[in-house]
Amino acid sequence: MKNDTRGALVLDAEGGVRFASGIASDTRLQRDLSRRWMARAVRPLASLFILEHLDQPLSVFSASEEGCACFLVFGHDAMDPLFKFMASVDFAGDILRHFITSPYEAINVVDAQGILRYMSPVHRQFFKLLPDQGLGRPVKEVIENTRLDAVLRSGKAEIGQVQEMRGTTRVVSRTPILDRQNRIVGAIGQVMFKSPDAMQEMSAEISRLRKEVNFYRRELSSLERQSRGLDAIIGNSGPVSRLKEQIIRIAPLDVPVLLLGESGVGKDVVAHAIHMLSPRSNQPMVVVNSAALPVSLVESELFGYESGAFTGADRKGRPGKFEQADQGSLFLDEIGDMPLDIQVKLLRTLQDGTFQRVGSERQRRSNFRLISASNRDFNSMLGNGSFRLDFFYRISAVTLHLPPLRDRPEDIPALVEAFLKNFAARHGVPVKDIQPAALRQLQSLSWPGNIRELQHVIERAAIFCTGEEISGADIETAGETRGSYHLDSVRISELAAPVPPSSHSSMKEVTDQVEIDLILGVLQRNHGNKKKTAETLGISRSYLYKRLAEISGKSPAPAQRT
Numbered sequence: 001m002k003n004d005t006r007g008a009l010v011l012d013a014e015g016g017v018r019f020a021s022g023i024a025s026d027t028r029l030q031r032d033l034s035r036r037w038m039a040r041a042v043r044p045l046a047s048l049f050i051l052e053h054l055d056q057p058l059s060v061f062s063a064s065e066e067g068c069a070c071f072l073v074f075g076h077d078a079m080d081p082l083f084k085f086m087a088s089v090d091f092a093g094d095i096l097r098h099f100i101t102s103p104y105e106a107i108n109v110v111d112a113q114g115i116l117r118y119m120s121p122v123h124r125q126f127f128k129l130l131p132d133q134g135l136g137r138p139v140k141e142v143i144e145n146t147r148l149d150a151v152l153r154s155g156k157a158e159i160g161q162v163q164e165m166r167g168t169t170r171v172v173s174r175t176p177i178l179d180r181q182n183r184i185v186g187a188i189g190q191v192m193f194k195s196p197d198a199m200q201e202m203s204a205e206i207s208r209l210r211k212e213v214n215f216y217r218r219e220l221s222s223l224e225r226q227s228r229g230l231d232a233i234i235g236n237s238g239p240v241s242r243l244k245e246q247i248i249r250i251a252p253l254d255v256p257v258l259l260l261g262e263s264g265v266g267k268d269v270v271a272h273a274i275h276m277l278s279p280r281s282n283q284p285m286v287v288v289n290s291a292a293l294p295v296s297l298v299e300s301e302l303f304g305y306e307s308g309a310f311t312g313a314d315r316k317g318r319p320g321k322f323e324q325a326d327q328g329s330l331f332l333d334e335i336g337d338m339p340l341d342i343q344v345k346l347l348r349t350l351q352d353g354t355f356q357r358v359g360s361e362r363q364r365r366s367n368f369r370l371i372s373a374s375n376r377d378f379n380s381m382l383g384n385g386s387f388r389l390d391f392f393y394r395i396s397a398v399t400l401h402l403p404p405l406r407d408r409p410e411d412i413p414a415l416v417e418a419f420l421k422n423f424a425a426r427h428g429v430p431v432k433d434i435q436p437a438a439l440r441q442l443q444s445l446s447w448p449g450n451i452r453e454l455q456h457v458i459e460r461a462a463i464f465c466t467g468e469e470i471s472g473a474d475i476e477t478a479g480e481t482r483g484s485y486h487l488d489s490v491r492i493s494e495l496a497a498p499v500p501p502s503s504h505s506s507m508k509e510v511t512d513q514v515e516i517d518l519i520l521g522v523l524q525r526n527h528g529n530k531k532k533t534a535e536t537l538g539i540s541r542s543y544l545y546k547r548l549a550e551i552s553g554k555s556p557a558p559a560q561r562t
């Protein structure tokens with residue numbers, strides 16, 4: 001066979017050669033094609049086929065009339081999958097047509113210059129374009145948020161990406177197209193166009209995942225705040241600078257620290273900072289809400305239990321909080337609310353670290369650093385005997401007083417700035433500014449709920465504010481709910497008034513109402529702090545949110561209540 005790479009052959013009705021050129025001058029090839037032509041009555045001549053048994057693989061296009069057949073022959077070095085596909089699937093053309101017109105998966109094709117060359121009908125209709133409209137124009141001008149031009153530049157495929165187009169979220173894959181010399185000749189974008197139901201499901205799934213990502217972002221930023229130590233304590237006022245100095249001094253010492261201050265002043269933040277600045281920072285800080293400890297479970301919660309210690313116990317047994325805090329820190333939050341009988345039970349462990357798991361005689365020891373916090377007035381509690389003096393001495397080798405926000409208004413600008421940045425990062429929106437007059441307004445308030453309250457007001461103001469700068473009016477609107485925290489437009493303070501059960505109420509209705517009253521009462525006492533409320537009630541936060549959603553669903557319209 002000659003070294004040509006292409007040729008043409010024309011055969012007459014009897015298989016005789018009427019014309020041959022190039023690679024088709026080869027007699028073996030002519031005999032082969034003639035045999036196929038003569039056998040057409042039993043095996044129809046394919047319009048495209050591959051000959052592999054000759055010196056080199058050949059692709060053959062055939063066209064036949066009654067009296068003659070014409071063959072175009074191409075040689076190639078390696079088996080080309082396209083030819084192989086076209087030759088072996090006789091509905092290959094239909095498959096290609098299906099791909100370029102599929103209603104479920106649209107395609108857009110651009111050339112190496114990023115000019116739109118093809119757009120599936122379904123995508124064209126989605127963009128409300130007329131047939132051929134948009135073709136010949138740079139793809140960026142036609143398709144919203146496209147990255148086909150970027151794929152042309154990078155040569156890297158982007159698979160399964162999310163793209164917003166005309167207010168809809170679509171899943172797209174973008175792939176560069178290479179020729180046989182590996183040069184980028186264009187790019188193709190595939191867009192999933194599922195049936196409406198499937199699309200709805202997918203878009204619901206995407207928004208669910210987005211919410212989940214946001215939730216983890218928030219958790220992460222709270223963890224980051226906790227792990228940042230002193231940096232998490234925003235403020236440079238005199239009282240806060242003194243507090244930071246005290247933290248630096250006492251953090252490395254293994255002495256018990258008691259943090260005192262009103263609700264929302266940052267006791268939790270300071271406890272984390274002390275732990276992070278201590279030599280125990282690479283070990284866990286175990287947090288116990290002392291107010292939420294059920295007396296019946298306190299021993300198993302704190303000391304742990306052995307296998308089979310009681311009905312319902314974990315079969316393998318479980319370490320308690322003291323054991324979990326070994327080598328780390330134990331943070332007893334709300335310690336002023338710890339019942340007297342629990343204080344007695346903990347005295348010895350706080351003194352020397354020893355304890356026994358429930359159901360075991362074995363003496364164990366835990367080496368933890370104790371940090372406690374409370375917003376209660378210990379003088380009066382010690383005076384009236386509602387807190388044990390010996391217990392108080394164990395927990396308060398060092399006492400730090402955290403200043404209320406009203407004593408350090410000069411910290412408010414920095415706190416506001418941090419809260420606005422944090423809000424913007426969590427919700428993926430630009431950071432809002434605040435007008436100087438609005439800041440002065442914030443500095444003039446008394447903030448009974450301290451930094452937590454300031455944070456809530458700022459976040460609400462950021463939501464209400466439609467411009468780029470938060471004004472005094474936005475603060476007013478956000479602050480209207482201060483003191484009686486809003487729950488989905490319903491004032492908790494009003495809801496919290498117990499509703500007397502009617503004589504027709506069923507047992508379930510009555511217990512439901514009792515539960516609602518209890519939840520709302522504790523929520524109000526905790527100034528709207530849901531985390532604390534869940535802990536106080538010993539229920540999970542998700543259950544609390546569920547109940548709150550049900551409660552607000554049952555409530556009368558806000559207009560009737562205000």
Ligand SMILES: Nc1ncnc2c1ncn2[C@@H]1O[C@H](COP(=O)(O)OP(=O)(O)OP(=O)(O)O)[C@@H](O)[C@H]1O
Pocket residue numbers: 225232233234235261262263264265266267268269270374375415451452455529
């Ligand atoms: N100095 C601070 N800088 C930045 N954020 C702070 C600061 N102090 C407190 N916060 C924030 O204020 C909120 C309340 O703080 P925290 O929970 O530490 O208060 P608390 O005194 O423990 O309140 P409670 O007594 O009600 O438990 C948290 O969101 C916390 O991140």
